[in-house]
Amino acid sequence: MTALIFLDPRLHTPMYFLLSQLSLMDLLYICTTVPKMTYNFLSGQTSISFLGCGVQSFFFVTMACSEGLLLASMAYDRFVAICHPLHYHIYMSKRMCVKMILGSWTLGSLNGLVHTVYAFIFHTAGPGPSVTSTVTSQPCCFLSVRTPRSMKEDKNLAVFYTILTPMLNTIIYSLKNKEVLGAMKRVCGMFSPRKK
Template identity: 50%
Template sequence: MEKWNQTSSDFILLGLFPPNQTGLLLLLLISFIFFLATLGNSAMIHLIRVDTRLHTPMYILLSQLSLMDLMYISTTVPKMVVNFLSGQKSISYLGCGVQSFFFLTMACSEGLLLASMAYDRFVAICHPLHYPIRMSRRMCVKMIVGSWILGSINSTAHTVYALHLPYCGSRAINHFFCDVPAMLPLACMDTWVYEYMVFVSTSLFLLFPFLGITASYGRVLFAVFHMRSKEGRKKAFTTCSTHLTVVTFYYAPFVYTYLRPRSLRSPEEDKALAVFYTILTPMLNPIIYSLRNKEVLGAVTRVFGGFSSKKK
């Protein structure tokens, strides 16, 4: 039985795995996934930075996606691993706020960035003559900065609200990170206003962008099938299907989790779904984008192949 000092301002994270051998094996698997995600996203950022052929809006946006994924998974997994191995489940009041802020910032910013990437492909395929104007370097920078700023503003509002809730009972959060909706049951006040805020934010940053991406790719696929060039059709279809795969992995569990009323949610299901968008997606993104993209594979050969030949 956990001993808990009611006068402490710290929180307790109940975690994802049971404290036994099975839990340890699962933790090792998560740690391996974390290693792959860190390596893959760092390599993607490095490739796009050093290879001038990838200095286009599409790959600049992709490098930002890798940066967000890198920060995303680093926000939750290291603390979970440390708590499990040390046997200490506590997280400080300030630490919980910092974790919540960065998690929400990455979540909202990535949702907007994925929409920007879809718009980039839409213009490139459906309006190729207008692409240099609509997706200029200046527009690309605006999309990136806008994603970060809007995500940060939304995150600040949610985090400040959550940290100012009165927690007069247990502070044991039934999650593996400080997810604000998981903290609401601990508050000794009616939180219906905040639950409405969660619904609005999820709709603005996740649901509407997802619907917009789906609609734009419907138009894109129509244009792809009417292309005369077989090679161009194949390349465009591969790019679109790759992005749709990433989008589905990211948006679907997120939207399903946060748009449901609290009465229809369970902590176990929320934690299982959170594994998809906080741990698996950051690992899969660089793999999916590299394996199905000849330009990225070519950059891998040029950059890392040249590095290995120099060592010889």
Template identity: 50%
Template sequence: MEKWNHTSNDFILLGLLPPNQTGIFLLCLIILRFFLASVGNSAMIHLIHVDHRLHTPMYFLLSQLSLMDLMYISTTVPKMAYNFLSGQKGVSFLGCGVQSFFFLTMAGSEGLLLTSMAYDHYLAICHPLHYPIRMSKMMCVKMIGGSWTLGSINSLVHTVSTLHIPYCRTRAIDHFFCDVPAMLLIACTDTWVYDYMVFVSTSLYLLFPFIGITASYGRVLFAVYHMHSKEGRKKAFATISTHLTVVIFYYAPFVYTYLRPRNFRSPAQDKILAVFYTILTPMLNPIIYSLRNREVLGAMRRVFGILSFLKK
């Protein structure tokens, strides 16, 4: 690893891809996924904004998820692609702080927002008569505002704390973005306090919400099983199982990465796992919540005048 030059406060990102043709091929795949995620999430935000039939709590939450995913993938991929194509690995001290702040904000906010969406599904299926009262527009606004606010506060605390740690041996971060656990590995002081902070935040923003979401969807599946309509059960099972797949894709690698003790962690493994929640999930969400949703497909036909062949 490259030694720290005492005249510079900049960091070095060692990156994800090998500097060869394989790396170029993988970068092309990542850029393609970045394009699909950007177009898909932007289209979802536009649809929900302009189509009044989608002005319901469920779709307001979904629009925020798309916005978070759009910002999420834009925080990491462009810098990674630029460094690979330019042959440069440096990132400024301020740039690293900004990237870390936005990444952690999106991570925490999305974890809380997915919990709100699971609660919305739970009320809609298990308590349909109480849904209009419990999921009013004001409650929806509070959920969205709470997700953004709590995510930002958590991110600010971690970013400021991490940037105040002394780095005296090296400034080379073995990752493709300024990830807090990867930065803690190159600190020249005992970081047990910061490790504990990461553990607590991961539990509060990811682990407990994941447990809550799993329990909520379990209750929903139980209610769906007792539906009288066989066709209704089939559609509900398909929808819930698809949503659970995305949730697992997002939470499982995140929790596994951040809650593992340092002695059991590997930079190479951490980078591979990070691909799931930084690149793959933002691309999958608009696909899952659009192509499997008739109301969204109907909005696409009305707004864009396309996908008429999907109409049944």
């Protein structure tokens, strides 16, 4: 999707620019967990190093948060297009799109960094009184909203959430769109050999 939107000038609009970033985030989101998961599956290992866990957690949380913020930006884009069509090019200028995208990436990265640093400090600090009370008030909040599931169901849910959902986003947000399908035909036509 990112390459398609880049190659077709008719898709150089704010909505498709945001969609290209969503596709890029989905690709990176999958790349944070799937390579290690595949390696572990093929090699029979079931562990990850402490540093590797921290790096993976940072990128996973960053992508999840950035994607949520980008989806909010896309909702704002559609709101402006529907409710203020005459002012759309003023409210959704290229500069505003770049700000939205940079804001999504920056805030997502900060969120990922804070959560990862907190996890590292929590792990190395040991169970002190303040940490114990924090933990107790939190896995309580978690248990109050968590429905009882088996370990296998948790694994299936994790695979669905980390692999299938990002893959389906491309279909849901773009391939059902007539403009994208038209762009796909045009771009494929550019690279196919022409008949003489």
